[in-house]
Amino acid sequence: MSSVLPILLLLGPLVGSLAIFALPVGKEASRTVEIVHVAAIGFLLVMALAVGGVTLASGPVGAFGQWVYVDPLAAIFVGLVGVVGFLTGLYSLGYIRHDVEHGELTPFRHKLYYGFFNLFLFTMLLAVTANNIVMMWVAVEATTLGSAFLVGIYGKRSSLEAAWKYVIICTVGVAFGLYGTVLTFSNGSEVLADPHGAILWTTLFANAKALDPMLVKIAFVFVLIGFGTKAGIFPMHAWLPDAHSEAPSPVSALLSGVLLKCALFVIIRYYAITMQAVGPEFPQTLLLLLGFLSVAVSAFLFFVQQDLKRKLAYSSVEHIGLILLGLGFGGPLGLGAALLHAVNHSFAKALLFCGSGNVLMKYGSRDLGTVKGLLRVAPVSGVLMMAGALALAGFPPFNVFVSEFMVFNAGLGSGWIWLTIGAALLLTVTIAGFVQIISGSVLGKAPETMRKGDLGFATLAPMGLLMALVLIFGFAVPQPVTTLIGRAASVVAGGPATALEPPTPIYGIAPQLQLEARR
């Protein structure tokens, strides 16, 4: 179905970004900039949910001659950009104003921040709505360019270093993605009746069986290396801890919560083509290998970090690894679990990165040796941090538990018993790491000189909303989301649609899959 909705969705943040860049800079941080920003992210949220709703009700929507295409798979990621983009955008208001007041950012950089923030949202939306595979690559490359200045916005030695590493590693990585894209396109244009159709993912997917198997395999390896760099998969993750720790906290939340998922989305698109063309064994072996390595290496690196934000960054690598494991286990349950875990991790990690922002504003440090007793100093922030840490460590009744449980279930169900047990054991290392954060920094004894009092409503409200999402998805994943994920899994697997039934404390722990009659 052709619709104007995806175009409006894309235009929102783009127009917002251009408008903000065009605004004049005064001696103080401009309120107008913030108003335009809030309008843009509000519009983004509404449009993202609307596009998701329409996809759910009446099937995939396209625009620009199918160059832009939102099917259930894309709708999940559009929703992530919309929801997490909106909440971290709101959180930015209090955080960035604090930075301006304390002289860390000039009014000019304040404007640049919001301009690039919206541009970054636009590029991520473009990546997840692209059906044209070259446009998909262009968009992912553009996400790097759009967010590089956000990473280096403080202009300090360490932030510039992080920005440089980010740009170099990711553009080089994504150049591999370009090579994979080019190979796939050439392969398609060779065998398809209409060579121009080879540019569209939908056409390539429909005709995947006709593609040259050898080239499909080579292309998948290039794609996995290329977009895997951007997704923070081990061993291509080197940029991630630096960029996540040096960026302003709301940007860290966006990088970890959404950007990594957008790159994964591209990998999932190619995974679907590859499974059709050469069968599941080849791509799944690669995904399981990289997934397990990501979990294994990051669990220990996570544990030893003393810097709160670096710690959280390594935790992101670990969760990306878990998502890869889910994808690699395959089947409707594995794919569904992976997609749900992508969503759940986004909410929980965005919450914790915002929490790390509160810690920074309060203590002026990210060092876990310095940050002590947050619960006494800033009680609401402390409770939110603690809940977020427990959620990410995988405790019920929080959302991450539900999807982790499903991933492991899929692992046992698909016969990868030792791999699943190994990954589950590694998670205990992670739990220990989160206990460090909770027992030392959230509980612990606050420094005597520390002035008590929580941060303002502007920073706590978005965190409260994220917390609510973490709990809602922990107790009972909303019906539209499970339906969408079930259908997305069937898009990837190329089978009939299945509705996902996650385990919840209410329904009892019994993940089942029920065939949902296609309308």
Add this chain to the structure above:
Amino acid sequence: MSGIHLVNGLAGLLIVTSLLVVTARKPAHSAMFYAAQSFVLVLVFLALAGVTGSHELYTWSATAFFTKVILVPVIMSRLFGRLEDQKLGTGERISPALSVILAAVVVVLCFVVVSGVALPTAEAVKPALAISLAHFFLGLACIVTQRNILKQVFGYCLMENGSHLTLALLAANAPELVEVGIATDAIFAVVVMAVLGMQIHRTLGTLDADQLTTLKG
């Protein structure tokens, strides 16, 4: 000499120019060699257009000429010309002679890999295809073997030229917009890297990648 021979011969010339880009003593010189290399690339596109009769390739040649032969080198020599790091010197991790040997090894390996590809379109242009792949990896090698961060930017440009050539060889009839998208992105990438490089030079007073070691672990 037939068109296909011309394509393969010119592709060989690309390796020579990319070695010049990598081994040039100053980033501003590299920019000039990069322009020369892009010009060779445009010639390859034109020769290929003559062979395949693809109209799209003529358009590509025009956009590539404008962006890669003129725009990007001008931006780079303007921005990089002013940046100096005396202490860094040439910033090579390996000697130019070793670079040449390394390049030869990469080219041979790529010929071996490409010989396994069974696509009918690729048959006649296999040497050029191998070189385009080698070009991609030479770019990567440039980033790894150069400590000067400005030279690393050229590494990316070489990788991008390599994939561009692969695209032209294997899918000469790709829509122009594809090519425009890739070219625009490459320009933005170079601009962003150049601006960051300038900020680093201003704040840290160095262009040495080995000096960027504050963040660890």
